Amino acid sequence: MVIDTRVCVGCSACVYACKQENNVPEGYCRDWVVQESGGEYPKLTMENRSERCQHCENAPCVTYCPTRASHYAEDGTVQINRSLCTGCKACMAACPYDARYVHPEGYVDKCSLCKHRIEQGLETACVSICPTGSLNLVDFNNMDEKTKELLKGKIVYRQKEHAGTEPSLQWISASNKPGA
Amino acid sequence: MSHGQNFSRRDFIKISSIFLAGSTALSAGAAQAFSGAGSSVGDEGSKVVYSFCEHCFWRCGIAAHVRDGKVYKITGSDHHPLSQGKLCPRGTGGTGLLYDPDRLAYPLIRETKGGKQFYRKASWDEAITLVAEKLYGIKEQYGPGALAMLHHGYGVSFFKNMFSQIGVNKYAKPSYDLCCGPARQATVLTYGYPSDTPEGFDMKNSKYMVFFGTHFGENMHNTAVQEISEGIRNGAKIVVFDPRFSTLAGKAQHWLPIKPATDIAMMQGLMHVLISENLYDKAFVEAHTVGFGELWDSVKDMTPEKVSAITDIPADAIRTVAREYAFHAPAAFVHSGRRTNWYGDALQRIRAIHILNALVGNFKMPGGVVAFQKFPLVQPPPTHEHPAYEKEVHSKYPFFPDDEPSNTIASHEIVQQAISGEVKGLLIYGVNLPETMTLGRDKAIEAMKKAEFVVAVDVLPSEVTGYADVVLPECTYLERYDDLDNGRAFRTPFVALRQPAVPPMYDSKPGNQIAKMITEKWGIHGAFPPSVEKGLDKKLRLVGSSLAEIKKKGVLVMPETDLYRKPGEPLNLKTPSGKVELASARLKAGGFDAVPKYTAHPEPPTGFYRMLTGRKPMLTFGRTANNRFLGDLATAKENEVWVNNHIAEKHSLENGEYVHLKNQDGVVSEFPVKVKVTQRIRTDAVYMVHGFGHTSAKLTWAHKRGASHNQLISRTEIDPAMGAVGFQNNFVTFIKEA
Numbered sequence: 001m002v003i004d005t006r007v008c009v010g011c012s013a014c015v016y017a018c019k020q021e022n023n024v025p026e027g028y029c030r031d032w033v034v035q036e037s038g039g040e041y042p043k044l045t046m047e048n049r050s051e052r053c054q055h056c057e058n059a060p061c062v063t064y065c066p067t068r069a070s071h072y073a074e075d076g077t078v079q080i081n082r083s084l085c086t087g088c089k090a091c092m093a094a095c096p097y098d099a100r101y102v103h104p105e106g107y108v109d110k111c112s113l114c115k116h117r118i119e120q121g122l123e124t125a126c127v128s129i130c131p132t133g134s135l136n137l138v139d140f141n142n143m144d145e146k147t148k149e150l151l152k153g154k155i156v157y158r159q160k161e162h163a164g165t166e167p168s169l170q171w172i173s174a175s176n177k178p179g180a
Numbered sequence: 181m182s183h184g185q186n187f188s189r190r191d192f193i194k195i196s197s198i199f200l201a202g203s204t205a206l207s208a209g210a211a212q213a214f215s216g217a218g219s220s221v222g223d224e225g226s227k228v229v230y231s232f233c234e235h236c237f238w239r240c241g242i243a244a245h246v247r248d249g250k251v252y253k254i255t256g257s258d259h260h261p262l263s264q265g266k267l268c269p270r271g272t273g274g275t276g277l278l279y280d281p282d283r284l285a286y287p288l289i290r291e292t293k294g295g296k297q298f299y300r301k302a303s304w305d306e307a308i309t310l311v312a313e314k315l316y317g318i319k320e321q322y323g324p325g326a327l328a329m330l331h332h333g334y335g336v337s338f339f340k341n342m343f344s345q346i347g348v349n350k351y352a353k354p355s356y357d358l359c360c361g362p363a364r365q366a367t368v369l370t371y372g373y374p375s376d377t378p379e380g381f382d383m384k385n386s387k388y389m390v391f392f393g394t395h396f397g398e399n400m401h402n403t404a405v406q407e408i409s410e411g412i413r414n415g416a417k418i419v420v421f422d423p424r425f426s427t428l429a430g431k432a433q434h435w436l437p438i439k440p441a442t443d444i445a446m447m448q449g450l451m452h453v454l455i456s457e458n459l460y461d462k463a464f465v466e467a468h469t470v471g472f473g474e475l476w477d478s479v480k481d482m483t484p485e486k487v488s489a490i491t492d493i494p495a496d497a498i499r500t501v502a503r504e505y506a507f508h509a510p511a512a513f514v515h516s517g518r519r520t521n522w523y524g525d526a527l528q529r530i531r532a533i534h535i536l537n538a539l540v541g542n543f544k545m546p547g548g549v550v551a552f553q554k555f556p557l558v559q560p561p562p563t564h565e566h567p568a569y570e571k572e573v574h575s576k577y578p579f580f581p582d583d584e585p586s587n588t589i590a591s592h593e594i595v596q597q598a599i600s601g602e603v604k605g606l607l608i609y610g611v612n613l614p615e616t617m618t619l620g621r622d623k624a625i626e627a628m629k630k631a632e633f634v635v636a637v638d639v640l641p642s643e644v645t646g647y648a649d650v651v652l653p654e655c656t657y658l659e660r661y662d663d664l665d666n667g668r669a670f671r672t673p674f675v676a677l678r679q680p681a682v683p684p685m686y687d688s689k690p691g692n693q694i695a696k697m698i699t700e701k702w703g704i705h706g707a708f709p710p711s712v713e714k715g716l717d718k719k720l721r722l723v724g725s726s727l728a729e730i731k732k733k734g735v736l737v738m739p740e741t742d743l744y745r746k747p748g749e750p751l752n753l754k755t756p757s758g759k760v761e762l763a764s765a766r767l768k769a770g771g772f773d774a775v776p777k778y779t780a781h782p783e784p785p786t787g788f789y790r791m792l793t794g795r796k797p798m799l800t801f802g803r804t805a806n807n808r809f810l811g812d813l814a815t816a817k818e819n820e821v822w823v824n825n826h827i828a829e830k831h832s833l834e835n836g837e838y839v840h841l842k843n844q845d846g847v848v849s850e851f852p853v854k855v856k857v858t859q860r861i862r863t864d865a866v867y868m869v870h871g872f873g874h875t876s877a878k879l880t881w882a883h884k885r886g887a888s889h890n891q892l893i894s895r896t897e898i899d900p901a902m903g904a905v906g907f908q909n910n911f912v913t914f915i916k917e918a
Contacts, residue, residue: 006413006431007412007413009396009398009427009428010397010427010797011268011269011405011798012797012798012813013267013268013269013271013272015269016269016273016798016810016813017255017267017272019812020252020253020254021253027812029813033815037859037860039859040859041437042435044425044430044860045430046425046429046431048427125255128265129255129256129266129267129272130266131267131400131402131409132406132409133409133413134409174431178412
């Protein structure tokens with residue numbers, strides 16, 4: 001995904017849409033919104049971000065899962081096989097992005113990148129509802145012109161790159177100047 | 181009939197929980213056995229039902245996803261121009277209202293036994309008979325002006341039709357006084373037509389957007405947010421004047437933390453720079469406006485230096501904004517905002533905004549001010565003669581609209597008339613009056629206590645239902661038809677359908693049936709079509725469509741209209757001069773300032789801070805307060821009071837601690853509120869989101885969450901020209917928990 005924080009207003013429509021789509025139990029969520037402000041009055045800055053599992057290419061959750069419940073799917077996303085999951089939380093300790101929670105039914109759960117929707121040719125629930133168009137589903141191996149244009153000349157970052165996880169979420173920084 | 185000073189006809193009743201949905205021992209599925217007949221929606225398998233939302237006035241198109249007779253998901257309708265497949269969080273939260281365990285399940289009638297007042301469960305026929313008798317009796321005894329309706333929500337059209345059958349048309353929508361009224365009337369006075377929703381700004385094509393204290397993003401108006409985002413992606417610059425570093429300020433090139441209550445001075449300062457530096461569009465001003473000389477006379481002395489001293493914004497910043505604005509014009513605008521009725525001068529404030537727009541000649545230009553069009557729906561001739569109205573407009577304010585049949589008087593005028601005894605009977609449709617900012621909580625309660633008869637039509641046991649003689653449980657917008665919606669103007673004019681996704685739950689009924697039952701109880705037949713579906717179909721056939729056709733996508737959409745003027749094209753505006761009125765001849769004739777002028781407003785007493793208010797994106801004030809689905813996120817669970825870090829230090833307040841708030845008249849918040857210590861607000865103001873601190877214990881989710889902003893309003897300023905209510909001359913201080 002490419003997440004354009006320049007336009008995100010932190011409304012959380014992505015969170016509610018995900019909760020409905022994936023029947024996430026009350027009190028839990030698979031994606032969440034961060035509002036970060038900095039600077040000194042009156043020169044303040046703000047970034048709003050919709051965050052979720054980063055579907056890392058080198059995912060510590062997969063490495064540390066003792067039962068192989070956490071695994072790479074054929075499309076490159078990180079998925080959880082619930083029937084293999086014992087709820088031991090090794091993956092939760094390993095994940096640098098705090099993307100996972102223990103479902104009340106005992107297994108660990110997280111963003112599946114709406115695998116069931118992608119398979120039907122649909123976008124994820126969060127991408128499809130987002131009123132600002134902040135969320136963009138992107139195939140980084142086969143990037144279309146629109147995405148190239150979106151990223152061109154912008155400050156783009158990945159989170160906690162030093163952890164070596166090779167995350168698949170890229171963020172267009174809110175610090176980009178207008179028209180950058 | 182005694183109307184003594186302290187006369188109180190009714191006590192607040194806590195509705196017994198045995199009359200609410202949660203205790204009816206019916207699962208949502210089983211409850212369908214109670215459904216009213218006439219729903220054309222089946223209950224087998226999965227389906228998508230297209231309708232429109234009721235969680236705010238924007239009325240986006242929704243797709244309700246139904247499985248096994250239950251709505252399990254709501255997404256944005258791909259077909260509806262206002263949503264275009266997207267939806268805000270509140271829109272998704274319709275399920276939280278539909279399946280709210282606190283919903284009103286049965287009609288209730290107030291009884292007195294042994295000096296104690298209580299509600300008892302009633303049959304629909306019994307409740308309707310009582311309502312019909314009481315309303316008719318009041319009309320017969322005192323005349324139609326003794327009956328009034330306060331309303332909020334799209335189902336009201338049926339009650340309007342009902343009342344018109346007996347000559348009653350004293351209707352108020354509090355949203356006029358609190359939100360849209362000044363923008364509507366300022367646009368009428370300046371351009372000769374009323375402003376609309378979405379507001380007439382070509383945001384996605386704009387290069388420079390200036391906002392004064394309106395909270396885009398936090399107020400989450402779907403279409404507007406879509407268009408601003410597109411503008412930002414296209415490189416637009418944003419300027420925000422706001423005492424608070426709002427979400428939109430976080431996207432601005434210039435955040436200018438203006439001193440609250442000085443916006444008009446700033447607008448005059450911007451006008452001064454535009455004119456004195458010859459930056460305005462001379463050709464447009466000469467050809468299409470009147471009153472330029474008078475305008476210049478009024479802003480001649482408002483130099484950036486003078487304005488800086490008033491507004492606390494550096495003079496250079498004022499010059500910079502004015503110059504950049506002129507540079508980007510005509511693809512630049514100052515937005516009229518929403519819900520900015522603060523100090524009793526809201527009409528003039530928005531007039532000043534429109535003058536700033538006219539000065540740069542952005543009228544009907546790409547990226548500027550535009551006039552979106554509505555779908556031309558033909559109204560069928562009335563099926564029944566109804567008596568002439570006493571008056572077409574009941575408001576005493578000279579610039580109250582005379583062309584809005586559903587809004588003929590300000591809501592605070594109804595509150596005052598109920599207190600004075602002029603209004604004896606109230607029908608309150610979807611308005612939680614004690615928590616609506618219309619004169620504060622105490623006056624609202626006094627009005628309901630003094631009225632002879634109060635009937636509340638509502639979905640939830642909100643505070644207002646405790647003061648009614650009869651409570652009629654309406655089903656939610658997901659369980660009913662309402663009138664067709666062609667009330668929204670946009671790039672592609674459209675008409676939308678509200679249709680039930682599921683049948684009404686419990687013993688609730690749609691407004692269209694309730695209004696019809698009351699009317700028929702009066703012995704008036706034929707005022708409503710035989711069924712709501714037949715009525716909708718008839719209207720649609722007049723424009724060559726049908727109910728069957730519109731049901732498929734929930735909307736009929738016209739091609740995009742041309743929004744822009746051609747060179748040399750006359751404007752032919754419906755103002756007295758036919759031009760854009762920089763100086764308003766009508767205002768002058770009415771004894772008001774023809775051009776906007778800044779006047780100083782009261783300052784906070786020492787140790788007190790001006791109470792500013794706004795919204796959270798996932799909540800719409802009272803409409804969503806009890807919504808467990810929307811309330812599930814940590815940020816939605818309560819409101820906070822934002823306090824500047826220096827002020828927090830002065831009062832020894834820690835981030836996250838709970839305090840009570842006390843206003844300038846000694847009113848102390850019933851419930852404590854969490855402190856948010858932040859740099860994001862000026863030192864002379866605090867900020868809290870409206871719609872929290874509910875006192876009704878039957879709203880089991882909302883009860884006691886956060887503090888009520890409304891409770892702390894004990895002072896209001898009413899716009900003398902058009903009747904809007906301002907409520908930001910209230911100041912609060914902190915009472916630390918012992």
